[in-house]
Amino acid sequence: MGDPMIELKLLDERLRQWGLPRYQTGMAAAIDLHACLDAPLVLQPGTAPALISSGIALHMARSGMAALVLPRSGLGHRKGLVLGNLVGLIDADYTGPVLVSAWNRNPPGGEAITIEPGERFAQMVFVPVLRPEFTVVEEFTAASARGAGGFGSTG
Numbered sequence: 001m002g003d004p005m006i007e008l009k010l011l012d013e014r015l016r017q018w019g020l021p022r023y024q025t026g027m028a029a030a031i032d033l034h035a036c037l038d039a040p041l042v043l044q045p046g047t048a049p050a051l052i053s054s055g056i057a058l059h060m061a062r063s064g065m066a067a068l069v070l071p072r073s074g075l076g077h078r079k080g081l082v083l084g085n086l087v088g089l090i091d092a093d094y095t096g097p098v099l100v101s102a103w104n105r106n107p108p109g110g111e112a113i114t115i116e117p118g119e120r121f122a123q124m125v126f127v128p129v130l131r132p133e134f135t136v137v138e139e140f141t142a143a144s145a146r147g148a149g150g151f152g153s154t155g
Contacts, residue, residue: 004062006126011097012036012055018118021056030070030123033100037117046108049084049101052115054122060092066129069100069122079113080106081121090124098124 008021014036015021021031035041036055043050058067069088075081084101100122104113115121 004060004065007059007061009057009059009095010055011057012053014118015055021054021124030125032072032120033069033098033122033124035115035117035119035121037115039117041102041115043081043102043104043113043115045080045104045106045110045112047104049103051099052102052121054098054100054124056098057095058090058098059095060090060126062092063131064129065092066090066127067098068125068127069098070125072121072123075113075121076105080104080111081113081115083122092129 010016010020015034018034019032021033023031033054033056036053041050041052060067067090069083069090071082082103082105084103088100090098102115102121104110106113
């Protein structure tokens with residue numbers, strides 16, 4: 001059985017020139033998203049995140065799938081660009097525009113980040129989703145070795 005098919009709707013025709021969403025290498029886990037902007041966007045450090053259109057909408061139509069929007073590693077490490085919500089979640093039944101919250105994590109007074117129209121600025125990975133049923137209990141049926149040990153409890 002092959003990989004699932006997902007319908008992709010282009011909401012910004014400039015993607016045909018900039019590059020349709022695709023995997024950049026044969027073993028890449030994520031597709032890159034282009035910033036569908038009309039002009040360069042300057043993100044100042046210490047300011048509110050900006051919503052940027054990726055120019056696409058998706059129809060996954062599978063309850064066992066979701067898409068995660070992540071920052072691109074190089075932009076995050078070299079420039080300080082991260083997502084305003086850290087990770088974006090696209091549910092399988094959402095078919096609206098994929099918008100990305102971009103934020104400059106640099107300290108106030110630090111370097112501004114400019115995102116150019118068409119720049120690959122975020123990435124999207126598709127993941128399986130489990131949807132377990134819940135049983136309300138008074139006590140768990142078995143103990144675990146860790147128990148309720150929290151932050152740092154394992155060393």
